[in-house]
Amino acid sequence: MVKILLIDRCIYSRKGMKELISKDNQFSISETDNLLVAREKIIQWQPDMVIADFSGFSDTLHSISQLSAIYSACEKSTRLMVMQSGEHPLIEQYCRKWETAESVSKAMPLKELRELTEYIIASRPPCRFRQQAIAPLLTLREERVLTLWTDATSNEMIARTMGISTKTVYTYKRNIRMKLGADNRFSLFLTPSMAAI
Known part of the structure; x- marks a missing residue:
């Protein structure tokens, strides 16, 4: 079974790609709208x-x-296809520096997109072993707290959902901020223009 991860902020794009790719049962597809x-x-x-659509x-x-976190996690054994939904010169320039399997426009006809996806999958290395294990940045519980946190869930609700104390939620949030290099509890959710204010 071939595993594909869709990274896109647009739910309609993710659902459309999932529908396009999963017409036959040879693919296992996961999706996310969060780079972390x-x-x-x-x-x-x-x-x-x-x-991935990084422009979103x-x-x-x-x-x-x-974006280097995504590229380094992919290493050489995972093919990366970048689908751009607009013109973002910095993102395009950055992607050219890395070994992106393909960079295409989201306006590409669906038949061509399906064929390109199949070609990229067929051209991946036959052996899927990692030369060097990369330790996950966040633990599974920290990842769960981050997901609830990004959904604007209160600390009390996070504690109740996960069966932990509110104090433990604060500890998880502190650890997440430290691991992700966030200056304060708001910087993870601010846009660069807002952070400059």
Whole structure:
């Protein structure tokens, strides 16, 4: 079974790609609209291919180098296809520096997109072993707290949902901020223009 991870902020694009790719049952598809969660999914799930629209994240990237987390998690064993939904020169320039399997426009006809996806999957290395294990940045529980946190869930609700104390939620949040290099509890959710204010 071929594993594909879709990274896109647009739910309609993710659902459409999922529908297009999964017409036959040879694919297992996962999706996310969060770059931090995407990195963790790549490391833990080890997909054969990642299809990402980085342009959708252009207003939330604190630094263009945040994309390097996705590229380094993919390594050489996971093919990365970048689908751009608009013109973002910095993102395009950054993607050219890395070994992206393919960079295409989201306006590409569906038949061509399906054929390209199949070609990229067929051209992946036959052996899927990691030369060097990459430790996940966040633990599974920290990842769960981050997901609830990004959904604007209160600390009390997170504690209740996970069966932990509110004090433990604060500890998890502190650890997440430290691991992700966030200056304060709001910087993870601010756009770069808002952070500059």
